[in-house]
Amino acid sequence: MPQRLAQTWLTQQALSHPALKPDAALAELKDKDLDALGQAANAWSITPDGTEGYAKAEVTAGGVDTRDLSSQTMESKLVPGLHFIGEVVDVTGWLGGYNFQWAWASAMACARALTPASTAGASA
Numbered sequence: 001m002p003q004r005l006a007q008t009w010l011t012q013q014a015l016s017h018p019a020l021k022p023d024a025a026l027a028e029l030k031d032k033d034l035d036a037l038g039q040a041a042n043a044w045s046i047t048p049d050g051t052e053g054y055a056k057a058e059v060t061a062g063g064v065d066t067r068d069l070s071s072q073t074m075e076s077k078l079v080p081g082l083h084f085i086g087e088v089v090d091v092t093g094w095l096g097g098y099n100f101q102w103a104w105a106s107a108m109a110c111a112r113a114l115t116p117a118s119t120a121g122a123s124a
C-alpha cells in the first residue's frame with residue numbers, strides 16, 4: 001500500500017478504533033488491534049465515484065456475441081464467410097496487455113483459417 005494511502009487509511013481506522021495510534025510502530029500494537037486492522041483491511045471496499053469518460057477509455061465492453069462465433073476460426077455461425085476479431089467481439093480484458101493479446105490471438109486464428117492449408121505456417 002502506498003505510504004500516503006496507508007497513513008490516510010490508518011487515520012480513518014483510528015476514528016473507529018480509538019486505541020489505535022496511526023503513528024505507532026507495528027511492534028507497539030496489541031494483537032487484538034492488529035486483528036482488528038487485518039479484518040478492517042480485508043473488509044475494506046472502494047466504490048469509484050465515476051470514470052474519466054470516453055476520451056480516456058481504453059477498452060470497450062460489449063460487441064459481437066462469442067456464442068455466435070467459432071472459437072477456432074472466428075467465423076460467424078450466422079453468416080458463413082464473415083469473421084470477427086479483436087475489439088469488435090464481446091471480449092473485455094483487464095488493462096495490461098490482455099486486449100492486445102486477444103486482438104492478436106483472434107486475428108491469428110482467423111488468418112490461419114483463411115490461409116490455404118498448403119501455405120499455412122509458411123513465413124511471409
Ligand SMILES: Cc1cc2nc3c(=O)[nH]c(=O)nc-3n(C[C@H](O)[C@H](O)[C@H](O)COP(=O)(O)OP(=O)(O)OC[C@H]3O[C@@H](n4cnc5c(N)ncnc54)[C@H](O)[C@@H]3O)c2cc1C
Nearest residue numbers: 056057058059085086087088095096097098099100101103
Ligand atoms: C488509449 C488506449 C490505450 C490502450 N492501452 C492498452 C494496453 O495497454 N494494453 C492492451 O492490451 N490494450 C490496450 N488498449 C486496447 C487495445 O488498443 C485494443 O483492444 C486493440 O487495439 C483492439 O485491436 P483491433 O485491431 O481489434 O481494433 P483497433 O485497434 O481499434 O483497429 C481497428 C481499425 O479499424 C479502422 N477502421 C474503423 N472503421 C473502419 C472502416 N469503416 N474502414 C476501414 N477501417 C476502419 C480503425 O481506424 C482502426 O485502425 C488501449 C486502447 C486505447 C484506446
